Amino acid sequence: xxxxxxxxxxxxxxxxxxxxxxxxxxxxxxxxxxxxxxxxxxxxxxxxxxxxxxxxxxxxxxxxxxxxxxxxxxxxxxxxxxxxxxxxxxxxxxxxxxxxxxxxxxxxxxxxxxxxxxxxxxxxxxxxxxxxxxxxxxxxxxxxxxxxxxxxxxxxxxxxxxxxxxxxxxxxxxxxxxxxxxxxxxxxxxxxxxxxxxxxxxxxxxxxxxxxxxxxxxxxxxxxxxxxxxxxxxxxxxxxxxxxxxxxxxxxxxxxxxxxxxxxxxxxxxxxxxxxxxxxxxxxxxxxxxxxxxxxxxxxxxxxxxxxxxxxxxxxxxxxxxxxxxxxxxxxx
Amino acid sequence: xxxxxxxxxxxxxxxxxxxxxxxxxxxxxxxxxxxxxxxxxxxxxxxxxxxxxxxxxxxxxxxxxxxxxxxxxxxxxxxxxxxxxxxxxxxxxxxxxxxxxxxxxxxxxxxxxxxxxxxxxxxxxxxxxxxxxxxxxxxxxxxxxxxxxxxxxxxxxxxxxxxxxxxxxxxxxxxxxxxxxxxxxxxxxxxxxxxxxxxxxxxxxxxxxxxxxxxxxxxxxxxxxxxxxxxxxxxxxxxxxxxxxxxxxxxxxxxxxxxxxxxxxxxxxxxxxxxxxxxxxxxxxxxxxxxxxxxxxxxxxxxxxxxxxxxxxxxxxxxxxxxxxxxxxxxxx
Numbered sequence: 001x002x003x004x005x006x007x008x009x010x011x012x013x014x015x016x017x018x019x020x021x022x023x024x025x026x027x028x029x030x031x032x033x034x035x036x037x038x039x040x041x042x043x044x045x046x047x048x049x050x051x052x053x054x055x056x057x058x059x060x061x062x063x064x065x066x067x068x069x070x071x072x073x074x075x076x077x078x079x080x081x082x083x084x085x086x087x088x089x090x091x092x093x094x095x096x097x098x099x100x101x102x103x104x105x106x107x108x109x110x111x112x113x114x115x116x117x118x119x120x121x122x123x124x125x126x127x128x129x130x131x132x133x134x135x136x137x138x139x140x141x142x143x144x145x146x147x148x149x150x151x152x153x154x155x156x157x158x159x160x161x162x163x164x165x166x167x168x169x170x171x172x173x174x175x176x177x178x179x180x181x182x183x184x185x186x187x188x189x190x191x192x193x194x195x196x197x198x199x200x201x202x203x204x205x206x207x208x209x210x211x212x213x214x215x216x217x218x219x220x221x222x223x224x225x226x227x228x229x230x231x232x233x234x235x236x237x238x239x240x241x242x243x244x245x246x247x248x249x250x251x252x253x254x255x256x257x258x259x260x261x262x263x264x265x266x267x268x269x270x271x272x273x274x275x276x277x278x279x280x281x282x283x284x285x286x287x288x289x290x291x292x293x294x295x296x297x298x299x300x301x302x303x304x305x306x307x308x309x310x311x312x313x314x315x316x317x318x319x320x321x322x323x324x325x326x327x328x329x330x331x332x333x
Numbered sequence: 334x335x336x337x338x339x340x341x342x343x344x345x346x347x348x349x350x351x352x353x354x355x356x357x358x359x360x361x362x363x364x365x366x367x368x369x370x371x372x373x374x375x376x377x378x379x380x381x382x383x384x385x386x387x388x389x390x391x392x393x394x395x396x397x398x399x400x401x402x403x404x405x406x407x408x409x410x411x412x413x414x415x416x417x418x419x420x421x422x423x424x425x426x427x428x429x430x431x432x433x434x435x436x437x438x439x440x441x442x443x444x445x446x447x448x449x450x451x452x453x454x455x456x457x458x459x460x461x462x463x464x465x466x467x468x469x470x471x472x473x474x475x476x477x478x479x480x481x482x483x484x485x486x487x488x489x490x491x492x493x494x495x496x497x498x499x500x501x502x503x504x505x506x507x508x509x510x511x512x513x514x515x516x517x518x519x520x521x522x523x524x525x526x527x528x529x530x531x532x533x534x535x536x537x538x539x540x541x542x543x544x545x546x547x548x549x550x551x552x553x554x555x556x557x558x559x560x561x562x563x564x565x566x567x568x569x570x571x572x573x574x575x576x577x578x579x580x581x582x583x584x585x586x587x588x589x590x591x592x593x594x595x596x597x598x599x600x601x602x603x604x605x606x607x608x609x610x611x612x613x614x615x616x617x618x619x620x621x622x623x624x625x626x627x628x629x630x631x632x633x634x635x636x637x638x639x640x641x642x643x644x645x646x647x648x649x650x651x652x653x654x655x656x657x658x659x660x661x662x663x664x665x666x
Contacts, residue, residue, distance in 0.1 A: 001415065001418060001432055001433055002413065002414060002415075002432075002433030003430050003431070003432060003433055004430060004431045004432070004433055004506065004507060005428065005429070005430045006428065006429040006430065008427050008428055008429070010510075011510075012510050013507050013509060013510070015413055015414065015433060017413060017433070080335065080348055080350060080649055081335060081348065082334065082335075085334065092558075093537045093541070094341050094533055094534060094537050095338065095339065095341055095537075095558045095559070096338070096339040096341070097336050097337060097338045097339065098336070098337045099334055099335075099336065099337070100334055100335030100336055100337055100348055100350070149645050157637075159637050159638070170645075172645075172647070173337065174337060174346050174647075176346060176645035176646050176647035177343075177344075177345050177346070177645070177646030177647065178645055178646035178647075179645060179646070180646075181646070200427055201427060204426045204427050204428075208426070225425075225428045226428070304490075304492050305492070305638065312482050312503075312505075312509035312510070312511055312512060313509050313510030313511035313512075313513075313514070314505070314507075314509035314510065314511075316413055
């Protein structure tokens with residue numbers, strides 16, 4: 001018998017199917033194999049192929065937009081939103097629109113084409129997280145923005161247009177729906193309980209243990225109780241903090257360590273899966289210090305999303321989180 | 334410059350990008366070509382390969398589960414949810430779950446393998462819609478169900494596991510999130526305006542004309558103002574009605590005509606695209622007669638959904654609805 005499970009923060013129901021139960025070998029796997037590409041705009045030596053760098057680490061005196069860096073942040077060449085202009089909010093009869101104002105940046109994690117977050121040394125992953133943090137602090141000064149989303153598409157099947165490993169950052173003049181739902185759910189929990197919903201989840205998961213994948217002094221990786229996707233994995237900081245960008249360097253180092261470890265386990269257990277990685281953090285201007293709790297979500301792309309999911313917002317997950325956690329917990333890398 | 338547009342019912346923002354503008358030839362098209370399959374469980378003569386039929390049309394005296402039908406409804410062989418059992422709602426600490434009780438049925442639209450909704454004669458499409466209506470009326474008698482979702486996955490890329498053309502029906506003990514959001518948005522509009530949000534949209538779209546694809550006496554096909562996907566198309570009945578299953582036969586005949594016409598235009602303009610089709614109808618037990626308005630949504634699968642969309646619920650659409658409507662309006666079939 002399958003189960004309907006409810007995400008305790010957003011109220012989203014998922015169907016965890018045990019009848020359509022899938023093990024790793026049942027998925028249509030599309031392993032991500034990084035090849036080489038002499039025309040890659042993100043490789044060292046090709047700095048002229050991107051827009052001018054906004055930030056670089058590791059330069060020992062080399063000029064901007066030349067080789068000699070360990071990390072670069074550049075504006076997206078084909079941005080979804082642009083910084084220049086005014087929002088110009090307006091109606092069209094019943095409808096509402098505004099100009100596509102925002103920032104769309106790319107964090108190039110390494111000068112080397114063949115690296116991934118799973119193969120990079122820990123300090124390079126930490127550096128990438130630190131670069132995201134710095135960019136968020138800079139963009140928060142722009143009064144037009146209401147939320148900043150950081151994400152990664154790994155592999156073409158997960159939407160990556162450029163193979164060279166990179167994160168993306170999007171500053172938005174709105175609070176998008178998924179962020180809004182999670183924030184409001186956490187706020188409602190706080191109003192009733194006077195406790196953070198994610199702190200409550202952490203305590204329960206650690207005590208229960210069945211869905212815990214890995215623990216460190218600062219971070220806990222779990223398969224969420226009501227996952228939308230097989231092997232969906234969350235990394236939660238133990239210390240309550242609403243915002244990713246308010247996290248001290250030492251905790252980002254812990255996250256880098258946990259992230260590298262988890263992604264290597266996924267690469268081994270799920271055969272180099274395409275995945276999406278998302279950093280969930282509180283919207284910029286809202287007083288959510290006590291109710292929201294930033295975290296990371298990793299979604300390996302193992303299944304297709306079809307009409308059923310679009311129609312209902314009700315996800316069908318063929319792998320229980322208990323099973324997924326066990327597989328990842330026992331994978332040694 | 335791209336635009337942020339807000340869906341006036343759900344409040345969902347989408348980015349309609351004109352910078353990443355895509356024409357038909359820019360999409361990665363995966364034309365759906367129906368082949369033949371001698372082991373197809375939905376073909377005439379293979380009735381023993383499915384569970385026992387719940388409903389059949391066109392039988393001139395032939396026995397159930399034998400040849401001689403024009404349409405069959407059968408339970409899904411690998412159901413997402415099952416009718417047998419009790420909901421057994423319970424908590425697990427913070428979390429909530431219930432048993433996977435529901436109904437999951439398949440409407441086989443034709444005994445012939447190679448037909449699609451675009452190639453079937455009008456009366457066969459009408460018959461398929463009528464069969465859905467009958468099944469909804471039957472399932473509504475089960476007091477455990479709160480909503481019924483009807484959808485189609487056309488083509489493997491849209492999630493179809495069986496090639497032979499069919500619709501799916503899912504009766505659920507919950508009101509899923511997408512349905513809830515739309516229903517609540519329409520209710521909020523009604524509370525302020527004392528008018529149906531969809532009736533308002535219809536009036537404005539017909540007057541404006543830029544997003545209208547086709548009109549008939551009973552139905553209007555439009556590209557919605559804030560579409561999540563390129564060439565997303567809605568068919569709205571002109572007459573206000575909350576529930577698909579309360580629609581008279583003559584209006585379903587109109588819908589069948591409009592649907593066949595639209596799908597043939599899509600097949601021509603978008604080269605036989607995979608698509609998802611969804612019937613949005615009011616949840617079963619709620620008094621929504623005046624505020625909700627049933628309709629059909631068709632989503633050709635032309636783009637990939639990546640981390641950005643999961644992270645934010647904010648969809649990036651590379652084709653404006655005005656452009657999509659123009660293309661489909663001018664396609665002659």
